[in-house]
Amino acid sequence: MRDYYEVLGVDRGCDEPALKSAFRxxxxxxxxxxxxxxxxxxxxxxEINEAxxxxxxxxxxxxxxxxGHAGVNGQGGGGPGGAGFGDINDIFxxxxxxxxxxxxxxxxxxxPGPQRGGDLRYDLEIDLAQAYAGADVEIKFPVTFTxxxxxxxxxxxxxxxxxxxxxxxxxxxxxxxGFFAVERTCPRxxxxxxIVLDPCRDCRGHGMLRKERTLNVxxxxxxxxxxxxxxxxxxxAGARGGPKGDLYIFVSVRGHDLxxxxxxxxxxxxxxxxxxxxxxxxxxxxxxxxxxxxDCRAAVKIPEGSQTGRTVRIKGxxxxxxxxxxxxxxxxxxxxxxxxxLTGRQKELMRELxxxxxxxxxxxxxxxxxxAKAFWSGITGxx
Numbered sequence: 581m582r583d584y585y586e587v588l589g590v591d592r593g594c595d596e597p598a599l600k601s602a603f604r605x606x607x608x609x610x611x612x613x614x615x616x617x618x619x620x621x622x623x624x625x626x627e628i629n630e631a632x633x634x635x636x637x638x639x640x641x642x643x644x645x646x647x648g649h650a651g652v653n654g655q656g657g658g659g660p661g662g663a664g665f666g667d668i669n670d671i672f673x674x675x676x677x678x679x680x681x682x683x684x685x686x687x688x689x690x691x692p693g694p695q696r697g698g699d700l701r702y703d704l705e706i707d708l709a710q711a712y713a714g715a716d717v718e719i720k721f722p723v724t725f726t727x728x729x730x731x732x733x734x735x736x737x738x739x740x741x742x743x744x745x746x747x748x749x750x751x752x753x754x755x756x757x758g759f760f761a762v763e764r765t766c767p768r769x770x771x772x773x774x775i776v777l778d779p780c781r782d783c784r785g786h787g788m789l790r791k792e793r794t795l796n797v798x799x800x801x802x803x804x805x806x807x808x809x810x811x812x813x814x815x816x817a818g819a820r821g822g823p824k825g826d827l828y829i830f831v832s833v834r835g836h837d838l839x840x841x842x843x844x845x846x847x848x849x850x851x852x853x854x855x856x857x858x859x860x861x862x863x864x865x866x867x868x869x870x871x872x873x874x875d876c877r878a879a880v881k882i883p884e885g886s887q888t889g890r891t892v893r894i895k896g897x898x899x900x901x902x903x904x905x906x907x908x909x910x911x912x913x914x915x916x917x918x919x920x921x922l923t924g925r926q927k928e929l930m931r932e933l934x935x936x937x938x939x940x941x942x943x944x945x946x947x948x949x950x951x952a953k954a955f956w957s958g959i960t961g962x963x
Contacts, residue, residue, distance in 0.1 A: 584631035584644060592645065596636070603632040643701070650830075651701060694822035697724070700815045702829045706799060708836040712868040712899060714801035719829075723793045726817045730780035734787035739778045744769035788817060797829060801870070802900040804841075805833040838866055844908025845898045849915050852882055857916040860884035865912045867897045880912050887944070888916045 585592050588602045606628045608614070615621035634640045634652050643651035702721050710717075726732040735741050743749040747766035751773040754763045765771040779785030795814065803809075808830055815825025833841075840847040850865050860882055867878045878894050891913050898908025922930065 582627070584635055587627055587631040588635065599632070599635055603628065603636075607632075647701065695819040696822050697816035697818040697825035699825040700827045702827060703832065704797070704799075704829050705832045705834060706803075707834050708839060708841065709868055710799060711803050711831075711833045712801065713870050714803075715799045717797050717799055718794060719797055720792055720794050721827075722790060724788045724816045725791055725793075727780060727783035727787055727789050729782040730787060732787040732817075732819075732821060734776045734780055734783060734785040736778040736780050741774040741776045744773055744775050747773060749773040787819070795827075799831070800902060802844075802902045803831055803833070804902075805831070807831045807902075839868070841899065842911075843899075844901060844906070845911050846908065847911045847913065849913045850880065851915045851917045852886065854916055854918055856882055857886045857914065858884070860886075865894070865910065867894075867910050870900070878910060878912075882914065886914050886916065888914060890914045 585594075588599065588606055590599055590602045594602075607625065610621050610624040610628060612618065612622045612625055634644055640652050700721065700723065702719055704717065704719060706715060706717065727734070729737065733741055744751075744766060746768040747753050751766055751769065751771040752763050753766050754761060756762075766773075769775050776785040780787075783789050795811075797809070797811070799809075808828055811827040811829065813824045814827035817824055838848055846868070848865055848867075850863055852863055856863070863880050863882060864877045865880045867876055869876050878897055880892050880894070882892075883890075891911050894910040894912065896907045897910035900907050919926070
């Protein structure tokens with residue numbers, strides 16, 4: 581999907597007049613009626629319509645500038661709450677008015693009815709332990725509610741809105757100018773089709789109120805960074821009795837001091853004393869808990885002669901899957917630790933060990949020495 585600013589050929593910081601001018605120019609150039617019904621022109625025209633429907637709305641434009649297409653998903657041309665190709669007159673009426681009239685569907689009128697509420701986005705950050713076990717998280721966000729006092733009518737109790745006499749309840753007015761018919765939003769009722777003469781004292785005639793809402797959200801175990809959770813009907817209230825929009829929760833998972841996630845696997849680095857790495861043994865690795873009864877420690881068997889970077893896999897101790905009962909593994913990477921601050925006796929023992937060990941005990945060093953000798957010989961020319 582192309583960038584909306586690129587579609588209209590404007591800079592991101594352009595003002596409303598520049599945006600409208602670019603839209604008018606592009607729409608005139610690519611309108612299907614001016615291109616013989618060309619399919620490419622029709623697709624381009626619809627794309628222009630969608631871009632302008634988002635960028636001409638300050639709230640949608642702000643959401644698009646911050647989140648891109650994900651922030652206005654379903655609000656462009658043809659999507660929920662947006663203006664589709666068939667509703668082109670609603671967008672172009674004020675822009676093209678006197679110039680084109682019926683060319684953009686001026687012969688139709690629209691009876692304003694219930695409208696679906698807008699979708700909301702909430703960014704939620706959780707830690708890896710919550711993503712592992714799942715969590716119930718309380719969130720707070722501002723949302724538009726239907727006014728309970730007037731039940732969304734906007735009128736004072738005991739009264740009701742009256743039909744607009746200017747547009748006869750259609751929300752649009754039509755005037756004939758020569759060969760062209762111009763249709764515009766009704767200036768008296770602002771397209772509502774009705775007028776509130778005695779407004780509700782709580783919502784002041786809007787039928788809606790803005791409040792902060794508290795909601796408990798169940799985060800499923802195994803959720804990953806970038807996951808999106810859709811809560812149907814938890815968005816903005818719909819106008820004139822329309823259905824509510826949806827709430828989209830975008831989840832981000834904070835990094836952890838010990839663990840790194842790789843799909844369903846969890847990676848952790850565990851230090852191993854040099855002697856234990858050489859002789860073999862056992863160490864404890866930390867692991868996440870799915871519930872209070874789980875152990876947060878896992879025994880790791882160290883094979884004799886282990887080197888730094890060797891991994892040991894513990895089955896079923898990784899992340900749970902969102903799509904089934906399977907779990908990933910805990911992948912333990914060994915880090916062989918050299919002892920420090922040795923006593924005199926310990927140093928003496930280390931020297932004795934070094935004298936006893938030969939090439940068979942240090943195969944990596946032996947192999948490296950051979951490669952290094954060949955490299956130096958190639959530079960100096962000496963065998």
